[in-house]
Structure formats: C-alpha cells, structure tokens
Amino acid sequence: MRKMKWLYGVVALLTVCFLASAQAEDFPAKDLTGYIQWGAGGATDNVARAVTPYVEKVLGKQVILQNKPGATGAVAVQWVHNQPSDGYTLLYGAENPLLYRVLDISQLEYKDFYPIALIARNVGVVICNVDQPWKHVNELFADAKKNPGQIKMGSTGPGGLTNVAGAMFKAINGVTFNPIVFPGEGPVITAMLGGHVQWSTVGLASAREHIRAGRLRALALVSDTSVAGLENVPLITSASADYKKFLPWGPFYGVFVKKDTPDAVKKALVDAYRKGLNDPKAQEFIKNFGSVFMGISGAEAEKFLNRWQSVTTWLLDDAKEVKFSPAKFGIPKP
Amino acid sequence: MENLSAIQYVMMSFVSLKLLSLVAAGTLCGIYIGAIPGLSVTMAVSILISFTFSWDLNPALALMIGIWTGGVYGGSRMSILLNIPGAPAAVATGFDGYPLAKLGEAGQAIGLSTTASVIGGVIGVVAFAFAAPVISEYSLMFAPRDYLLLAIMGILLVGSLSGESLAKGIFAGALGVLLSMVGMDNFTGQGRFTFGNVGLMSGIHFVAIMIGIFGVSEVMVQLRDLHIEPIKQDVSRIIPSWRLLFKHLYLIIKCSLIGIGIGALPGAGGDIAALLAYGHARRSVKHPTRPFGEGAYEGLIAPETANNACIGGTSIPMLTLGIPGDAVTAVIIGALYIHGLKPGPMLMIETPHLLWFIVGCMLLANVFLLIFGLTGIRAFAKMVEVRKGLLMPIIVIISIVGAYAINNSIYDIYWMLGFGIVGYFMKQYGFQVAPVILGVILGPLMETGYRQAMMDQQNNLLGFLAQFFVNPLTLALTLSIVFMILGQTQLWAKLRGKFSRKIS
Numbered sequence: 001m002r003k004m005k006w007l008y009g010v011v012a013l014l015t016v017c018f019l020a021s022a023q024a025e026d027f028p029a030k031d032l033t034g035y036i037q038w039g040a041g042g043a044t045d046n047v048a049r050a051v052t053p054y055v056e057k058v059l060g061k062q063v064i065l066q067n068k069p070g071a072t073g074a075v076a077v078q079w080v081h082n083q084p085s086d087g088y089t090l091l092y093g094a095e096n097p098l099l100y101r102v103l104d105i106s107q108l109e110y111k112d113f114y115p116i117a118l119i120a121r122n123v124g125v126v127i128c129n130v131d132q133p134w135k136h137v138n139e140l141f142a143d144a145k146k147n148p149g150q151i152k153m154g155s156t157g158p159g160g161l162t163n164v165a166g167a168m169f170k171a172i173n174g175v176t177f178n179p180i181v182f183p184g185e186g187p188v189i190t191a192m193l194g195g196h197v198q199w200s201t202v203g204l205a206s207a208r209e210h211i212r213a214g215r216l217r218a219l220a221l222v223s224d225t226s227v228a229g230l231e232n233v234p235l236i237t238s239a240s241a242d243y244k245k246f247l248p249w250g251p252f253y254g255v256f257v258k259k260d261t262p263d264a265v266k267k268a269l270v271d272a273y274r275k276g277l278n279d280p281k282a283q284e285f286i287k288n289f290g291s292v293f294m295g296i297s298g299a300e301a302e303k304f305l306n307r308w309q310s311v312t313t314w315l316l317d318d319a320k321e322v323k324f325s326p327a328k329f330g331i332p333k334p
Numbered sequence: 335m336e337n338l339s340a341i342q343y344v345m346m347s348f349v350s351l352k353l354l355s356l357v358a359a360g361t362l363c364g365i366y367i368g369a370i371p372g373l374s375v376t377m378a379v380s381i382l383i384s385f386t387f388s389w390d391l392n393p394a395l396a397l398m399i400g401i402w403t404g405g406v407y408g409g410s411r412m413s414i415l416l417n418i419p420g421a422p423a424a425v426a427t428g429f430d431g432y433p434l435a436k437l438g439e440a441g442q443a444i445g446l447s448t449t450a451s452v453i454g455g456v457i458g459v460v461a462f463a464f465a466a467p468v469i470s471e472y473s474l475m476f477a478p479r480d481y482l483l484l485a486i487m488g489i490l491l492v493g494s495l496s497g498e499s500l501a502k503g504i505f506a507g508a509l510g511v512l513l514s515m516v517g518m519d520n521f522t523g524q525g526r527f528t529f530g531n532v533g534l535m536s537g538i539h540f541v542a543i544m545i546g547i548f549g550v551s552e553v554m555v556q557l558r559d560l561h562i563e564p565i566k567q568d569v570s571r572i573i574p575s576w577r578l579l580f581k582h583l584y585l586i587i588k589c590s591l592i593g594i595g596i597g598a599l600p601g602a603g604g605d606i607a608a609l610l611a612y613g614h615a616r617r618s619v620k621h622p623t624r625p626f627g628e629g630a631y632e633g634l635i636a637p638e639t640a641n642n643a644c645i646g647g648t649s650i651p652m653l654t655l656g657i658p659g660d661a662v663t664a665v666i667i668g669a670l671y672i673h674g675l676k677p678g679p680m681l682m683i684e685t686p687h688l689l690w691f692i693v694g695c696m697l698l699a700n701v702f703l704l705i706f707g708l709t710g711i712r713a714f715a716k717m718v719e720v721r722k723g724l725l726m727p728i729i730v731i732i733s734i735v736g737a738y739a740i741n742n743s744i745y746d747i748y749w750m751l752g753f754g755i756v757g758y759f760m761k762q763y764g765f766q767v768a769p770v771i772l773g774v775i776l777g778p779l780m781e782t783g784y785r786q787a788m789m790d791q792q793n794n795l796l797g798f799l800a801q802f803f804v805n806p807l808t809l810a811l812t813l814s815i816v817f818m819i820l821g822q823t824q825l826w827a828k829l830r831g832k833f834s835r836k837i838s
Contacts (some may be wrong), residue, residue, distance in 0.1 A: 045380070046668040052770070053387050067380065070536030071518060075743075090617035103523055105535065152790065180478075180522045180789045183782065188665075190600045192658050194474035196790070209656055209678020288676060316626060321523075 032046035034217035037073030040199035055276030074106040083105035084300035088323035104323035113256035117273035120291040121252040122203035124222030137220035154200035205290035313315035343690035360400020361702040368408020370734020375405035403699035418549035423604035426612040430633030445572035448707030454639030457590035458646025470654040482783030483811040510773020550754025593640035597647020603660035611640030
C-alpha cells in the first residue's frame, strides 16, 4: 500500500505540471460544449452532429452538443456570449445572426464572434411542382410579369431564404408573387407536393431528393457555378447576368467562438476543425447533404460573412422587410 | 423471392440477439423517459444520434425505434397516476385515467392503457407496412384550410371538458390560445405580447405550461388536502379481460385509424391525434362504463390507441417522402443522413429493405411494450399510496427537472411554477385546466391554417369561405364539423326523435 501512495504522489505531481503547461499551449484540457442555435433535426443540427465527431478525434476531447433554439437562434448567441472567452464554449450557427440587427432581434451578431470554421454552404434552387407548365426560370418570370402578385410562392417568412431570393428576382427581373408563409422549408415542400403552392426557392439540401425522384422540377440554381449531379439545371445567371453581383449566396453553417478568445486557443480550434472537416467521411456527408464544402476560417471567413450581410440586408431593405436600415449599422451596399 | 427477403428483413431484429436486446433496452428506457414530464423522446433520440454515430445503421435504428415506441406509451403513466402528462400526447389520457386512479383502479387503468397502446401500435405498423404509398399521397392532399378545420374539430372538445360551466371552459380555452401566440410571429417576424423582451421572443414553451398547470397545481391541491388519506389501490386484476377488449374492438380500430391518419399528416402529431380520438369516443360511445371524465374505460382506450397508432402513421411520410411528421421523425431523418442514406422519395425505391427492417423493429418494440408495460404495474400503482407529504415534493422536483430539460433554460422553470399557481387558483374557482392546454396545442395549428388559407385567396373573404365547399376532402371535413355542432343542439335531438318514431 505504501508503494501505491508514492505512485499516487508522482501521478498527482505530473498531472499538476501537465495542467500548468496545458493551460498555455495544450488546448483543450477538458471537454468542450457546443451550442446549436436551431432545434434537433434541423439542417444546422444535422451538420453539427455529423461533422463534430471527426473534429473530436483530432482534439482528443469530446464536444458535447446541445440544442438551444429560440428567437431565430438569438437565445443561443446570447448564451454563448455570456460564457467565459476561454474557447470551451462553441456556437454552432447558421446565417441568421447576420440579420439580427436589421430585423431588431438582438444587438449581438457574428461581428462579436470569431469564425473557427464555415463548414458548408447550401445552394438555393428554384423549384416547382411537376404539374406546373414552367421548364425554365424565364418561363416562370414571364408568367409572373403577366400575372403580377398572383402566382403562389411558398415562403419561410421574413428574412428567410425564400424571401431574400424573391427580393433578388424582384430587384433584377421586376417580378412579384403571392407569398404564402410556412414554418420552414420542409412544410413548403410538402405544400408544393400537394399543389397548395406553385413554386418556391429552397435550399438544395431539402429539395434534392424530390428533384431526383421527379416529383419537383428544378427551374434554376441561385448560383453562378453548377452543382455536381445537377449539371442540366439552368443557372440563375442565364435569366440575367446581373445576378452575378449577389453570388455566391445561400444559407451556411459554421462554428464560432467569442471574439476575445486567446489567439492560441483560436488557432488550436481552427486547426482541429480544418483537419476534422477534411476527413473523407465528413466530406462525403457534406456532399450527400446537398451542400457545398467551404472549410474557411478567420479573415477569409469574415470577408464572406461581410459580403453575405451586405447583399442580404440591402435586398431585404428593398423588399421593406427590415425594421432598421442596414445603413444605420454602417453595412455597406453591395 | 422478393417477398421472402421482405420477411427476412422483418425478422432480422427478432433473430439477432444484439438487435433484440437493443430494441428491448430502448423500449424500457423509453417508457421511463416518456414517463418524466419534460424529458421527451425527441431529446432522447437526438442524444442517441451522437452516441450511436460510429455504429452501423441497423442497431442505431433498433435502439431509436425502441425508445420512440416506449416513450410515446410512457407518457400515459404519470397522466393516470398523478394527472401530470409525461408528454403532450398523453394529455387526453388523464381525462379519464386520473379519475380511475382516484377510484382505486390505477392498476387496471395502466393495464388497459398498455393493451390499448400495443393494439393501436400494431395496427399502425401494419398500415405503415402495407399502405404507406397510398396514405402518403392522401396526406399531401391536406391544404392549409383542412388543417384549420381539423383544429376547429379539436377545439370543439372544449365543450366536453368545461366541467361545471361552459363559459369558464371557453375562457380557459381562449387563455390557452392567447398563450400560444406569445413570441415571434412566423409570418411577419413581429414580436407579439413580448413587451420588448428577447426572452419572450421564442414564446412560452407549451410543455412548461403543461407541467405547471397540470402537475404543480395538482401538487398544491393535494398538499392542501393533506389530511385526506390516499386511496387504496386494488391491484388484483391488472390485465384487462378479453371480454372488455372485444367489447371495445370497434372503438379501438376507429381510434387507430384516426391515429394513423393524423400521424401521416406532416402538420399534426400524436397530441392532436389523441385529442381528436378522445373527442370521437365521447361523441360516438353512447353508454360508456362510467360517464366520461369520471373514469370511463372508453375515454382511456381512445387516446392511448390513437397516440401509439400515430407512430406507424408518422413513419409513412418520413420513409416515403423524407418529410418529417413531427419532431421525432425529423431527428430520425437527420440520423439517416448522418448514416449515409438519402431520405426522400427515392429511399423506398433504392433501399426497400429499410422499410421492412423498421417494421420488424416496431413490431418487436410493441411486443416488449406489452411485456414491460404489464410487469411492474403493481409497484407503480402503489406509488400513489405513498404518503402525500413524501410524494408531492418529489413530484415538484421531477417537474423542475423536466421543465429545465425542455431547452436547458431556467426561465422555463419560472414559467412552470407560475402556471402551477395559476392552475391552482383556476381549480379553486371551478375552471378546468385541460381547455388551456387544448388551446395551447391547437391554437398555432388553427392560426397558421387560417392565415395561410387567407393568403391563398389574397385576403378575399368570399374566396376564403368558398374554399370550404369546393374540394371534396374539405367539404367532408366541413360537413362533419357542422354535424358535430348540430348534434349537440336541441333541434337535432327533436329531429332524431321524430325520425326514430317514424321507423318504429
């Protein structure tokens, strides 16, 4: 027994030494917690849960994932911001925080955070029920010109993908529709399959399998580059080259920490996520999910976020869907 | 040859010891997770996704289906014993289940709810296995206006749940609808009744309201009546007789069909199915064993059959279209993605064996449900006999844990306790609390349906009203509501009297 006591002493001493050094460079020394700003089963949740295990392998610690939905994700953003800036609390978020200030949801947004990784981005796709006559987005727009404000568009509400895309189409092609609001992309697609709305723009991730099965028709990709497997779907730039100034655009999913987290910790996290995301299995998931891999962080990611915010807030401003003008917050025009 | 392989996949979970024990473990855990208010199946399944990430798909699915089946059933226990629904789908179970416990028949009530759940569950699975494509096409036909009509059908139940005064019942129901409106409006992004508070933007979670208004208020009532001895529970006969089941076979089948039908609708789930089934039983059963609300077996059988049949129903759009019918199926769809499958309309075509494997697991889970459900009832029923001074504080603690677990938010605990106090005073002044929950559950369905149907007609009132008569499905729903209302009036009773006299 006496021998054992001696051994314990050594182990304890070593642990103390190890921890002391760990604080400086060997981040992480304990498990991390990731808060997902949307509920279980949503796209942000799926992406977070699917890719994080590969990052855990690199980190050597667990990232405990929790959903903290509410107020378009503002509850989670506020929560993570209230935690210490030690890098042990992560925010798994989508594009929404970039709109919080103009929609008057919260004063916090991604400028208060540091992008560890933008994981993937989703491409918008203009779809309609196969019973509708249109084969190309130009035919839809021509029809809308003849019947302004009449064609039933499935919408996910103010600030959602459908409405921003609708604002783009109005800005460039001058077309208007009759939007019917549903609580998410899934319900929009369901209503479209039943013929209760005529068309919509949704993320490719939710629509891809329905297009492949021939139940929905893709009229255009809101993108200036084609997506693997959907090469014969027209690009929105074929309706007008003016769309180029908005692109690339679409919902995205990323991991963030508070802005004032120590640089060494930021670097450790950025490296871990980069390695984890490059795991072939993580890549395969992102492809199957119908999204485009991004894998950017730091300044590069911030550039993307700023552009996204500028394009989207000003489009929403044109559509009169904002509470405050983007100018109030010094957001430049695209 | 193809049929043979289908049977092989159905039997897969029965013959593999690993899968068998996973389904069994899942069902057992599910029953207890479901029994604790606030701990939901959705939560359990989403935690399992991270947990089973490195497993193969089949064992992961076996565990999830076990938890799902067990959890939907588990909610009924607390409802019967303590009048605290473990889950929203078990709200209707308490209407007649709790009075049964008060009569000393908690054992029989749990036994009956178990058997009804299993029969409903199996009917649901059979429908899922053989009619999935047909049912999923029918579920797509439901337009926003039809959801509005379904919600109205459900809200008519307020009339039966009002207790002493219809006016008080309507007041309670309206309060529920009002509470459901708090928070950010999905249509405009505008905060409603939030008073500029960010915490209120996400609304008041209806599970917090449910736990408070049923659970905590009941605890307060019980603590006030501390001197009243708990009722002795008769646990000699817990397994319902064949005669009783056979007598209600027709009701069981009808309520299973309601469960499957409502479950298959992407916009409505087990809670609404159970409420509609209860309403149906209340209207269609002429001579219940006891008056409804005082411990009628029929009032227990109907919601329990429907909410378990709903599992099969909700799985239909999930597998045939990749559309989640409720929060649990949304998480399972996520799990399918993570395990490398592509949920959507091609899933059944490209991997048809998946359907048969899931059917097998569901059948097996129902077998275990019967086993676990019928064992241990004695101990559970005796729980109610524990001294109130000991039992009630424990219930409060469970309620707090449950309320916190909803969103890991301390505010939900405050809401829960606050509604407990509101519920207590409502009960003191002869208001029933059930209509509040009815309003909270059906309010959003009604509102969304109404506003979408209105948008569809570009806010033209005549066009909106005309919608209810143009489509055969909608017309059928409209007419059944008209009959439901007329059926309660004096005029109808007179007409009936005349008619039956003419025949005889």
